[in-house]
Every structure is written in structure tokens, then in C-alpha cells.
Amino acid sequence: MEILRKHYEKIILSVVLLGLAAAAAFLPLKVASVRRDLDTVTQGFVRKAVKPLPPLDLSTNKAALERLKNPPKATFANPGHNVFNPIQWRRKGTDGPLIPQEQFGLSSLVVTNIVPLHLKIEFKGAKERLRATDEDVRYDFVITREYATNAPAQKPAPRVVGLGGKTEVFILKGVDGPPENPEAVVLELIESKKTVRVPKEGVFSEIMGYAADLKYEVENKVFPKQRQGAKLTVAGNTYNIVAIAPDAVTLEDAQTKKRTTIPLKATS
Numbered sequence: 001m002e003i004l005r006k007h008y009e010k011i012i013l014s015v016v017l018l019g020l021a022a023a024a025a026f027l028p029l030k031v032a033s034v035r036r037d038l039d040t041v042t043q044g045f046v047r048k049a050v051k052p053l054p055p056l057d058l059s060t061n062k063a064a065l066e067r068l069k070n071p072p073k074a075t076f077a078n079p080g081h082n083v084f085n086p087i088q089w090r091r092k093g094t095d096g097p098l099i100p101q102e103q104f105g106l107s108s109l110v111v112t113n114i115v116p117l118h119l120k121i122e123f124k125g126a127k128e129r130l131r132a133t134d135e136d137v138r139y140d141f142v143i144t145r146e147y148a149t150n151a152p153a154q155k156p157a158p159r160v161v162g163l164g165g166k167t168e169v170f171i172l173k174g175v176d177g178p179p180e181n182p183e184a185v186v187l188e189l190i191e192s193k194k195t196v197r198v199p200k201e202g203v204f205s206e207i208m209g210y211a212a213d214l215k216y217e218v219e220n221k222v223f224p225k226q227r228q229g230a231k232l233t234v235a236g237n238t239y240n241i242v243a244i245a246p247d248a249v250t251l252e253d254a255q256t257k258k259r260t261t262i263p264l265k266a267t268s
Contacts, residue, residue: 088100090104090235099218103218104218104235105234105235105237106234106239106251106260106262108216108217108218109214109215109216109217109232109234109251109262110214110215110216110217110262110265111212111213111214111248111249111262111263111264111265112213112214112215112265113212113213113264114210114211114212114213114244114245114246114247114249114264115210115211115212116207116209116210116246117146117147117207117208117209117210117211117227118144118146118147118205118206118207118208119143119144119145119146119147119169119204119205119206119208120142120143120144120146120156120203120204120205121141121142121143121169121170121187121196121198121203121204122141122142122143122144122198122201122202122203122204123139123140123141123184123185123198123199123200123201123202123203123204124139124140124141124142124200124201125139125140125181125182125200125201126138126139126140126179126180126181126182127139127140127160136162137162137163137179137180138160138161138162139160139161139162139172139175139182139185140158140159140160141158141159141160141161141167142156142157142158142159143156143157143158143159143167143168143169144156144157145157145169145208146208147208147209147227149227149229163175163179166190168190169189169190169191170187170188170189170190171187171188171190172185172186172187173186173187173188173195174186176197182200183199183200184197184198184199184200184202185197185198187204189206209227209228209244210227210228210244210245210246211225211226211227211244212225212226212227212241212244212249213225213226214226214232214249214262216234216235218235226241226244226249227241227244228241228242228243228244229241231254232251237253237254237255238253238254238255239251239252239253239254239260240252240254242259246264247263247264248261248262248263248264249261249262249264250262
């Protein structure tokens, strides 16, 4: 008893250590047993077939990527973008509605019609013979200059010319056939130096320019038969017509010298 009383603490510690050693030896066996039980349970489950998910529709994503390759350009100077470009407003007439700057001035000037202006030379035939020489035979012509800048000069004008003589538009260079009754005459145009043949009772015609009809729709104002060099007043500004083509009219601002070409309005 004396020995137990002196060494009881060591005996208790030895028993505890033996218990821990037994537990440590038993733990791997218990883990293996639990794993076998879990495998048995999981193997008893019946796995159902799972329907595969449909493929993802990436068309919208691909379209967005394509748009990013060519992004639209921001144009703040075009009509309608007034955040950074304040515009003026004017009243149409005296009591009409207000209209934006985009709709007055040359933006509302329309070319409604363009017609050609001709030089016409009509050969009427021999007019008279004053003496016996061929040079004294004179020939009758009618000249029409539609392109002339003043109205009187645009009207048909009779002219009588002898061989070698000239008018304001041509020189009579020769005749084909008998001088008293030629089949045709040969003329040299003074401006272009071109030689042309005009038969008796025939007409030579050449386009020398164009006239245009314009309309300013804001004020319902029309400018008929305008020619190159004419002046127009549109929305308080003066413009010079510097060129007229078969399909467009070019105007120049009298102050800034800025030129604007207005195409002929298509007819429906």
C-alpha cells in the first residue's frame, strides 16, 4: 500500500497513456470502416441521365463585337446637333412660325429648272448683187443670241453680210456653189474661232450658256431665268451667280466669297 500511495500518480498517467495508445491504434480501423459504409451507401444510388444544356446563343455578342470594330463617328457639326453649335431662329414672314437656321438661307434655295441658251445663225440666202463682181453679192442672215446679257440683244436680229464681211458673232469666209445662189455658206465664229457650214434655209445652233429658275421656299420668292453674273438676295445676304451648269447652279457670297453649289431639283 505504501508503494501505491507513493506512486499512484505514475500509475494513473500510465493508464491514461495506454488508453490513448489504444484509441490511436483503433482510429485507422474506424476510419476505414466508415469509408466502406459510405461507399456502400453511395453505390446504392441510381444516377439519372441529365439532359445537356442547349448551346449558348452568342449572335448578339458577336454582332456587338463587329460594331465595335467600326464604331460610328460622332459628328457634332451636322444639322440637328446643336448642343455645341447654337443656331438662330427666324420667323417665316411677319406672323409665320419660327424656323431654325438650317431651313433658311441657301439651304432652302431650290433650283427648279435649267434651260440652255443658244447661239442661232439662220442663213436665208443671197439678198442682192450691186455690181458684177462676186464680192458684191450680199447674204441674208438672222442671228439670235439667247445668251446675251441684255434683253434687246436676245431677240432675232437680221444681218446682211458680203463675202469677207463680219457681224458681232461670225465672219463670212466663203460660199458653196454659185455666189448668186449658194447651197451653203462657211462661217468662222469670232469667239471660238471655229469654222461651221450653214446650208441655205438652215440654222446653225450651239449652246453658249444656261439660264436657271430658282425658288426661295421660306419666303415663297421666285427668281426666274437667272443667268451667270446675276445677283440674288436671300435671307438678307447677297449672292452672285458665278456658274450655271446643266444640272447645278453655283453662287458666291458677296461678302465672304464662299461658294455654294445647288443641284437641280429632281422632278417626280
